[in-house]
Amino acid sequence: QITLKESGPTLVKPTQTLTLTCTFSGFSLTTTGVGVGWIRQPPGEALEWLALIYWNDQKRFSPSLGSRLTITKDTSKNQVVLTMTNVDPVDTGTYYCAYRFRAAGIWRSFDPWGPGTLVTVSS
């Protein structure tokens, strides 16, 4: 059974750096065709994809966040870490990590997702 869980601060001040950790079980990020993504959702708004990291350390980011994002993996700890610099109140929302994989050459969508962690950016 694949599970993921996000962790990190609930309150961050503007201009600070936000670090979120996704701890997962049931798969390894050393397995070919596996990835972990981050998605966020401001209160009452739609979902927004942020970043992805793959088993081969390929990384993809949302251009709208520019160079503010970094994503790394620690395969020994089964963790993926997302870092967002220079946060602003508009970055307030629930942050989710999610699993995706490739089977028979076809990539599937994000499934499952972690329960999410609410981050508030406020002074």
Add this chain to the structure above:
Amino acid sequence: DIRMTQSPPSLSASVGDRVTITCRASQAISNDLAWFQQKPGKAPQSLIYGASTLQSGVPSKFRGSGSGTDFTLTITSLQPEDFATYYCQQYNDYPYTFGQGTKLEIK
């Protein structure tokens, strides 16, 4: 970026009804389209990937169709647990993008 436009933004229906939600991509995305269901305070759950393939464990009352730019999610025989917000998402090209959501409410 590929823009995903969902319609309608909200939908009112009764238990037992059949409803259809549409999702239009601003450019062709083959069948790289997923549908998610989200209930208040919960993480989204994947219903469909590849535009029409049900995720394991998802009941057949959910049906996805379409290819290219136009996609639909049809839900038959609505039950109280189906009232939620539904999102489409394209994963054909980066950045991956979601629709704005369709809130399905009980009439």
